[in-house]
Amino acid sequence: MPNDLKDVENKIKGLKSLKYYEIEEFVKFDGDADKITKQLRNDDIKTSQLRKFFAAVKEIEMYVKDKRVWDDKAKVDFYLLMPKLAYAKGRKVISERFFNLMKITMEKVGSGNKEDTLDDFLRFVQFLEAIVAFFKVNNPGSL
Template identity: 35%
Template sequence: MYSNKNKKEEKEIVKRNFEEIKREIVRETPDWKRLLKDGGLIDQITQTKYFHDSLKTTQLRKFFDVVKNIDYRLQRESWEKLEPELWQIVPAIKYAKGRNNVPEEFADFVSKMVEKITDSEDPKQIFLNFERVFESIVAYHKYHGGK
């Protein structure tokens, strides 16, 4: 049986790893191996029963699709034009959190990353790092049986 102790421990792993991921994404050269490898920070998050059970693939894809759309449009449009669309993720993910459709740690991660991206000196690069991490979260979530 899944005890409250296990859930609390897993929530702490998820929270700690998302904090580490936020620090890595904004570095000039993120440690991609540490982030993306099998058993890396992202894989550790998506392996937890807590994260797996509290985030459905449809919710994850909903937000990832917005990020991918911005990424695609960045090839043709200016960052200044697309930045407001990135900000729209924040209230949307807070709404999903309020309905218990996404875990608090994931909602906080996405919200804080939008701030970090838009406050950075090179928002396009930080956004691309974020997009790569988000894609890996989707992939590992599905790999670990996300429904």
């Protein structure tokens, strides 16, 4: 089996900005999110942690969609997700591979033009939504 997870990580690293990650590449069956969640199937990821992380991201999304701006509050809330992920990884309730994927993806939010940060974040939310959905499909009994 090819290392789809590494391929996706390298694809994301190569993007100028996360907003350029074409949605069609990760939302389809056999797309990036589907492939990587199949690889994460045997990782020790507590579904409660995945839901908790997803809920925190969705809360930030609701805030920025309401304000339609990436302000200091949104920025701080977003960047505080990384220490929470690191803590979860340290407690072994998310896997090293999931942590690395999220780290690489989150680092792309705001990596291009600062004006694009909101679009980058919204693409991150879409990517995470696809991961959560395919994680459920590829890991029956989870979530």
